[in-house]
Amino acid sequence: MAMRHSVVLDNRRCRGCTSCIKCCPTEAIRVRGRKATILPDRCIDCGECIRICPHKAIKSVGDGLDVLTRYEYCVALPEPALYGQFHNLDNIDIILNALLEIGFHKVFEVAKAAEMLSDFERQCIRSGPPAVTPQISSSCPTVLRLIRMRFPKLMGHVACTILPMELAAILARREAVEETGLPPEKIGVFAIVPCSSKVTAARESEGLNHTVLDGAFAIRDIYLRLLSPMKHLENVEPMSSAGIIGMGWASCGGESAARLGNRCVAVDGVNNVIRMLEEIEDGRLPEADFLELSACTQGCVGGCFNVENPYAAKMRLKSLMKGQPVSCNRFQYQGEDREVVRRDKELQYLPTFVLDQDLGAALNKQLRIQELESHLPGLHCGSCGAPSCHAFAEDVILGRASVDDCIFKVRERMRSMAGKEEADDYLPPPFRRCQSDSVKK
The missing domain is CATH 3.30.70.20 (Alpha-Beta Plaits)
Structure with missing residues (x-):
């Protein structure tokens, strides 16, 4: 599927x-x-x-708030990136109380689950070093899918833990069942997320065989809904249950800082992440014990679902952290309950770039792609509709494009038919031969 x-x-x-x-x-x-x-x-x-x-x-596209009507009891799981979207905010409880005003019955902060994961990781560090180093954070769904697709050799480096929002969903549903007496299926648990990858992860988890979330809302959509109730709250009940460590996960470097270790590297931006993964694959980063990789610039505060500039949002989060306790939550589960933070599904290689299931046929296609690519200009201009000449050659061999989609191939055919230099006139100006080149010929 x-x-x-x-x-x-x-x-x-x-x-x-x-x-x-x-x-x-x-x-x-x-x-x-x-x-x-x-x-x-x-x-x-x-x-x-x-x-x-x-x-x-x-x-x-995230879910619409109309899905709340399908459940008798609804729980909101706000990501800490949400807190950095509001101007002049000095109390997180204002946001949490406002969430109850727009249709939710309970709020469980993802930052709380992040603190539990941080404590679990510190316990693991104290019990001994990981079997494989550097260990790669499992907190960004985009990075997980990227590793599965392009760097399958590094899947064994990925931490065994689930996403903070998934742990929050599991614990929030347990609490809601105890508080209400309702069966789990009548309780809706929804994450409020900063990026598209977490919406997809809410629908199909990278680390769990069964999804634990009933949906995910974009921060930008919830932000607009919260503005009015936040202004008109009469009483602000204390609801915040996370400290600096949990809130710090919203920006790149927060998870690394929570581990309290020195040999940690934090990287943000998907292209920087790819370069770092290439270095690890080549064995050029042996001294790091832990890598925090965030596909978005500045981490979750830079997600495409946010309202504010990521640098401004990070600044506001730092301001909100002042006066907060370092951490409010410990991971104290024992026995089978201790496994609640671990993946129950192993990461599997995604054979996206496999040319054919038959090895011989795949090799033949690869040779044909290389042959065609050697006859392409190598300018990667994109006029054929593919991002590079290699991608275009692959599209042609796999039947997704025609050789004539390359404007330079069309020019060659026109020259062979007409035998005139005027064929260059059909090229975009940056790729035409200059007059001096024509004179030299």
Whole structure:
């Protein structure tokens, strides 16, 4: 069954401008017939295309608040990145109380679950070093899918823990069942997330065989709903249950700091993450014990679902942390309950770039791709609708494109037919031969 991605394309807005094809880290976008298309098996829901599209044709879709009506009792799981979206906010409890005003019955902070995961990781560190180093954080769904797709040799380096929002969902549902007496299926648990990849992860978990969330709302949608009730709250009940460590997970470096270790590296931005993974794969980063990899710039505060600039949001979070306790939560589960933080599904390689299931046929296709690519200009101009000449050659061999989609191949054919230099006039100006070149000939 194909993954239900949250990143979608609006064909009515798309103009086929090719801006998106160059930014995709997995070359998952093509432009054909003046419209972009997304190859679903290659998409990692990083949201880079959403940021770059000048026509707002690519967007990410979360759930609508109308899904709350399907459940008798609804729990909100706000990610700490939400707190950095509001101007002049000096009390997190204002946000948490306002969530109860817009249809939720209970609030369980994801920052609380993050503190429990941090404590669990510190306990693991004290019990002995990990079997494989450097260990890679498992907190970013985009990075997990990227590793499964492009760096399968590094899957053994990924930490065994589930996402903070998944741990929050498990614990929140348990609490709600105890408090209400309702069966679990009548309780809806919803995350309020900063990025498209976490919406997808709420629908199909990377680390759990069964999803523990009933949906996910975009921070930008909840933000608009919260503005009015936040202004008109008469009583603000104390609800915040997390400290500096849990809130720090919202920005890059927060998880590393929570481990209280010195040999940690924090990397943000999907292209920087890819370069770091390439170095690890090549064995060029032996001295680090832990890598915190965030696909978004500045971490979750830089997600495409946020309202505010990530640097401003990070500044506001730091301001909110002042006066907060370092941590309010410990991981104190024992026995079988201790396994609640661990994945019950092993990461599996995604054979996205496999050319054919038959090894011989795949090798033959690879040779044909290399042969065709050697006859292409190597300019990676994108005019063919593919992000690179290699991707175009692959599309041709796999039947997704025609050789004539390359404008330089068309020029060669026109020259052979007409025998004239005027064929250059059909090329975009940057690729035409200059007059001096023609004179030399």
